Amino acid sequence: MNVFRHDIVIVGGGGAGLRAAIEAAENHPNASIALVSKVYPMRSHTVSAEGGAAAVARDDDNLELHGFDTVKGSDFLGDQDAIVYFVEQAPKELALLENWGCPFSRNEDGTVATRAFGGMTTKRTWYAADKIGFHMLHALFQHSMRFKNIVRYDEYFVSKLLVEGGACRGVAALDIRTGEYNAILGRGVILTTGGGGKIFPFTTNGTIKTADGMALAYRAGVPLKDMEFVQYHPTGLPGTGILITEATRGEGGYLRNNKGERFLVDYDYGVGKKAELGPRDMISRAIVQEIEAGRGFSGAYGAYVHLDLTHLGADVINFKLPFVRELAKTYVGVDPVTTPIPIRPVVHYMMGGVDTDIHGATILPGLYAAGETACVSINGANRLGSNSLTECLVFGAAAARHAMNYSKGAGAGDERAVIAQCEEEAGRVANLRGRKKGGEKIAAIRRELNQVMEDSCGVYREQVSMQAGVIATAQLRGRVADLRLEDESKVFNTEVITALELQNMVEVAETLAVSAAHRKESRGAHTCKDFKTRDDTNYLYHTMVHHDPAGPRLGKKDVVLGKWVPEERKY
Amino acid sequence: MGKPAHPHAMAPHKPGRTRTAPPQMPSTWWSAPRIRNYLLFDATGIVYYAISFLAIGMIQALGRGPESWNAVMERLQHPAYIAFHVLCLVSVVFVAIRFFSLFPKAQPKAIGPIKPPPGGVIHAALYVVWFAITAGMTALLAGWIF
Amino acid sequence: MRAFLLKIEPLIWLMFGQGILIGTMLLTGWILVVGLLIPLGMVDASALSYDRAHALATASLFGVVPVGKLVLAALLVLPLWKGAHHVRSLHVDFGGAERDGVVGVILYGIALVGSVIGIGAVVGL
Amino acid sequence: MAEKTIVITRFDPDKDQAPRKQEYKVPCEPDWKVLDAVNFIKDELDGSVSHRWSCRMAVCGSCGMMVNGEPKLTCKTSINDYGDRIDIEPLANFPVVRDLVVELDGFMHKFESVKPWIVRAKEKAADQAALHETKGTYSQSAEQLATFKQFSMCINCMLCYAACPVVANEPEFLGPAAIALGHRYNMDSRDEGNAERNAIFRGEGTVFSCSYANECSEVCPKNVDPAAAVNQAKFEAVIDWAKNLVLPRGGA
Numbered sequence A: 001m002n003v004f005r006h007d008i009v010i011v012g013g014g015g016a017g018l019r020a021a022i023e024a025a026e027n028h029p030n031a032s033i034a035l036v037s038k039v040y041p042m043r044s045h046t047v048s049a050e051g052g053a054a055a056v057a058r059d060d061d062n063l064e065l066h067g068f069d070t071v072k073g074s075d076f077l078g079d080q081d082a083i084v085y086f087v088e089q090a091p092k093e094l095a096l097l098e099n100w101g102c103p104f105s106r107n108e109d110g111t112v113a114t115r116a117f118g119g120m121t122t123k124r125t126w127y128a129a130d131k132i133g134f135h136m137l138h139a140l141f142q143h144s145m146r147f148k149n150i151v152r153y154d155e156y157f158v159s160k161l162l163v164e165g166g167a168c169r170g171v172a173a174l175d176i177r178t179g180e181y182n183a184i185l186g187r188g189v190i191l192t193t194g195g196g197g198k199i200f201p202f203t204t205n206g207t208i209k210t211a212d213g214m215a216l217a218y219r220a221g222v223p224l225k226d227m228e229f230v231q232y233h234p235t236g237l238p239g240t241g242i243l244i245t246e247a248t249r250g251e252g253g254y255l256r257n258n259k260g261e262r263f264l265v266d267y268d269y270g271v272g273k274k275a276e277l278g279p280r281d282m283i284s285r286a287i288v289q290e291i292e293a294g295r296g297f298s299g300a301y302g303a304y305v306h307l308d309l310t311h312l313g314a315d316v317i318n319f320k321l322p323f324v325r326e327l328a329k330t331y332v333g334v335d336p337v338t339t340p341i342p343i344r345p346v347v348h349y350m351m352g353g354v355d356t357d358i359h360g361a362t363i364l365p366g367l368y369a370a371g372e373t374a375c376v377s378i379n380g381a382n383r384l385g386s387n388s389l390t391e392c393l394v395f396g397a398a399a400a401r402h403a404m405n406y407s408k409g410a411g412a413g414d415e416r417a418v419i420a421q422c423e424e425e426a427g428r429v430a431n432l433r434g435r436k437k438g439g440e441k442i443a444a445i446r447r448e449l450n451q452v453m454e455d456s457c458g459v460y461r462e463q464v465s466m467q468a469g470v471i472a473t474a475q476l477r478g479r480v481a482d483l484r485l486e487d488e489s490k491v492f493n494t495e496v497i498t499a500l501e502l503q504n505m506v507e508v509a510e511t512l513a514v515s516a517a518h519r520k521e522s523r524g525a526h527t528c529k530d531f532k533t534r535d536d537t538n539y540l541y542h543t544m545v546h547h548d549p550a551g552p553r554l555g556k557k558d559v560v561l562g563k564w565v566p567e568e569r570k571y
Numbered sequence B: 001m002g003k004p005a006h007p008h009a010m011a012p013h014k015p016g017r018t019r020t021a022p023p024q025m026p027s028t029w030w031s032a033p034r035i036r037n038y039l040l041f042d043a044t045g046i047v048y049y050a051i052s053f054l055a056i057g058m059i060q061a062l063g064r065g066p067e068s069w070n071a072v073m074e075r076l077q078h079p080a081y082i083a084f085h086v087l088c089l090v091s092v093v094f095v096a097i098r099f100f101s102l103f104p105k106a107q108p109k110a111i112g113p114i115k116p117p118p119g120g121v122i123h124a125a126l127y128v129v130w131f132a133i134t135a136g137m138t139a140l141l142a143g144w145i146f
Numbered sequence C: 001m002r003a004f005l006l007k008i009e010p011l012i013w014l015m016f017g018q019g020i021l022i023g024t025m026l027l028t029g030w031i032l033v034v035g036l037l038i039p040l041g042m043v044d045a046s047a048l049s050y051d052r053a054h055a056l057a058t059a060s061l062f063g064v065v066p067v068g069k070l071v072l073a074a075l076l077v078l079p080l081w082k083g084a085h086h087v088r089s090l091h092v093d094f095g096g097a098e099r100d101g102v103v104g105v106i107l108y109g110i111a112l113v114g115s116v117i118g119i120g121a122v123v124g125l
Numbered sequence D: 001m002a003e004k005t006i007v008i009t010r011f012d013p014d015k016d017q018a019p020r021k022q023e024y025k026v027p028c029e030p031d032w033k034v035l036d037a038v039n040f041i042k043d044e045l046d047g048s049v050s051h052r053w054s055c056r057m058a059v060c061g062s063c064g065m066m067v068n069g070e071p072k073l074t075c076k077t078s079i080n081d082y083g084d085r086i087d088i089e090p091l092a093n094f095p096v097v098r099d100l101v102v103e104l105d106g107f108m109h110k111f112e113s114v115k116p117w118i119v120r121a122k123e124k125a126a127d128q129a130a131l132h133e134t135k136g137t138y139s140q141s142a143e144q145l146a147t148f149k150q151f152s153m154c155i156n157c158m159l160c161y162a163a164c165p166v167v168a169n170e171p172e173f174l175g176p177a178a179i180a181l182g183h184r185y186n187m188d189s190r191d192e193g194n195a196e197r198n199a200i201f202r203g204e205g206t207v208f209s210c211s212y213a214n215e216c217s218e219v220c221p222k223n224v225d226p227a228a229a230v231n232q233a234k235f236e237a238v239i240d241w242a243k244n245l246v247l248p249r250g251g252a
């Protein structure tokens, strides 16, 4: 086993992780920063974001408005101190990204162009055609290469946080290529491992989004916050779940039912003529209702409705939405210039995550989290489209600053005990390899988990099914301990990785089901059929889930309110 | 294209090398049309070499006087020379077509203040110039003009 | 050897580029008439009788610009560089990367010698 | 549904001396991509098959493989483009780590060597003048953006390396994607690092090694047209070289 020592260790090479690494490296040229990722950073799922990143840029916009839109979007569950900090930092962070080479689309006058997005009152979403995530990730990754004090561990899978003496001292990482374990030590660890959409069967997320960071923190004793809030994106391709960006609606696309009507206009959430620019939770619900009323189309992968871009014309589509055209042609064989795209709501984003304060710090000294894996929380019960990439930048940088500060004062702890922990973890994982006498197949359990989550925690939720979900996920937690693996090789054993990921997903799925069953109201993305309205008297708080050998234990945390008083959420 | 992984592929490598297996030509190089075209394009290099040297010899003969020149012109009637020139003609036409299609996109987007015209225009212009020069040369050498 | 080649690579590349562009444009008509039409008797041999050939080759514009010789020089010399460069890359494609330095120097050497002889022949007309 | 025979090249350095082929019978749905078939094998038939993938939407660049001898992005390639027998191998021209997984070390090294970041002549503080006073961004016109946009679309899938005959024979060759990346920054109006990169481009195994096979552009799934970038870079490097001859020290 190898031991590597650094000042801080960043787990995850997506938007948040790279931003954190750059922040630390640039301001502390003598510090050594480890960047550990289970895939090469440019493969991280930030790459798939299409629409854009929000920050106030136009003269007719201001921070106050962005703040309010975000709070309202969150259904008043977002922490207002965090949101105020977020909207303040956002323009600066995106300007930095521009300075680092991100090829943003431009206005006539050479400034960065912005577009409309759901739930945002004005055009404040910075974009690069329809590939913002791709360009952002590559710009960050390429920029990070100029810092020689960032030490990358590409294709290292972190399976355990090394906690000793009440502080996080580093991570146990499996070098996927050799199958060897490494203790990567630092006085400060930042988790930026992204979300966990793969818990659900039908998602815009890539196969690497398995909620690893949440599971790591959770097992290390850090609570998960607001896990019940799972965002459904209204427009995913049936079958694959590939995302068709919200920018299609921002640019003027329509949703139509099987009668050819723009049905959203009938769902009164007050956006009126601009019905398609409503927030995601509401539009997703409208689509489901429309389908249930028999006004959807039926297809091999279930019912769907149409996203109609034909009236935009070939020029707008080619110039502003070229990737959408490519995706629609390749994956559903439809050219949006001439034909509407079949779409349906699909799991997209996890508002919840590792509980952190406004600096990204968790309750475990030395452990920080940022990006989708963290819950700061600015997203509350529903994230506004294009806030999350900016969140990765703002809180990635903040977490790095505070982690660096922390690392200056922190002691090293008992290194031998830390390494012993890592060795123990190595032993556990070595036993998984080629475990042929085990019980069940990975793929079978994964399918079952997906089904359970779809049934219990979908767009519309019911108490009965959520309770059933709680029981089923608890059972699955027992069963993933006994997996059957065929691959004995140490070299690039992806089966072991999938097994570890599945264990993480099951663990996090349980917290999700438990939190959902607990919240007896409808707020943001959490829509209960049994409790149709928001209940500020009893549920205006963050749900917290703590790890316990006996099963998840629930707790509460107050929402930080401020100048924006909760009111009915109407658009 | 592409042979299966070579066992040497796992050998320790120098930084900056993307492969450690010995160099190899794709196993299907002759059956893959694109690679075959590319190699044929390169192979016309041999023809260009040869035609140059032949022409140099002719001009030397021209320099030596009428006798040498006439001898050379007579020799060119030999079937072997005819065959060679047929090969040359095919090569030249092939080179022109492939090169003209690749040339436009290799133009820099701007040389100082000068911006080359769009690719399609360059492509068409190349053909026009080629036909014009060829027609001119042919007419001149064949004695149709001057 | 490779280091040397590398130093002059921009120059080589320019020669090659001109070889393929101008070389091809000039060669087409030449091959057509000199190599095919006349030997096959489709054009009367008198078109390139010694006198006419010599006159064409030494023709000049306004008595100062020796167009005939310039065109001839380009036609003789440039294709050599196209040839050398492409044969070199053919050699690399068939696994000769290790020997590329030596082979490259030889190939360009031949082109250089050919160029000198060719220009000599043209000047000597 | 149609049953196809998928032949996968297996290689486990722990056990195998040389790569071997293994056949699987896979019931393929008509709307599958090639990647779906490989995933089916991994999930249902043989858990020991190793391959990389993530986004399944042709943007992360991890699923490149040789499909019937051609480098392909398997999540973008329809299974119906092929007959009943499909041969899947790891990307050519790379060392193989395991099964369908190739090693990226060399590639990453090349990638980094072209300085793929914005180089500015001045220190940051002195540079502020170039930025828009209130917004902090550089000004760039849509036209300036268009000069490099295409070359910034590369997803680093490395198909072009698997296709390029020069990469196959000259291991040191920087290769199409890395050169396209360097060229992308050279073309960016915000960048001032041309001289440095052109000096790199005149070094061993760089732009002049390319023999314009154009294979890279033929196989590129993102229409980056790396062949154009490499050959434009040749032009630029030559112009830069000529400038250096006339006006030593980087010209004007």
Ligand SMILES: Cc1cc2nc3c(=O)[nH]c(=O)nc-3n(C[C@H](O)[C@H](O)[C@H](O)COP(=O)(O)OP(=O)(O)OC[C@H]3O[C@@H](n4cnc5c(N)ncnc54)[C@H](O)[C@@H]3O)c2cc1C
Residues within 6 Å of the ligand: A011, A012, A013, A014, A015, A016, A017, A036, A037, A038, A039, A040, A041, A044, A045, A046, A047, A048, A049, A050, A051, A052, A053, A054, A132, A133, A156, A157, A158, A159, A192, A193, A194, A195, A204, A205, A206, A208, A209, A212, A213, A243, A245, A348, A349, A370, A371, A372, A373, A385, A386, A387, A388, A389, A390, A392
């Ligand atoms: C299809 C799609 C479109 C989107 N569009 C938009 C948009 O338009 N605007 C917007 O604002 N947001 C958008 N989002 C949301 C946004 O992209 C994500 O929330 C954000 O990219 C998350 O970034 P991240 O850095 O937190 O995580 P990721 O980019 O997911 O990165 C996670 C990193 O952690 C590493 N990692 C994970 N687990 C481990 C482990 N166990 N060991 C080691 N490393 C590990 C991974 O390798 C990876 O490098 C979109 C999301 C999706 C899926």
Ligand code: SF4
Residues within 6 Å of the ligand: D153, D154, D155, D156, D157, D158, D159, D160, D161, D176, D177, D180, D216, D219, D220, D221, D222, D223, D224, D225, D226
């Ligand atoms: S240039 Fe094209 S083929 Fe090459 S790595 Fe980039 S995207 Fe892939």
Ligand code: F3S
Residues within 6 Å of the ligand: D163, D164, D165, D166, D167, D175, D176, D209, D210, D211, D212, D213, D214, D215, D216, D217, D226, D227, D230
């Ligand atoms: S295939 Fe290779 S030879 Fe050049 S044009 Fe592309 S890099």
Ligand code: FES
Residues within 6 Å of the ligand: D053, D054, D055, D056, D057, D058, D059, D060, D061, D062, D063, D064, D073, D074, D075, D076
């Ligand atoms: S899986 Fe991401 S490119 Fe194919």
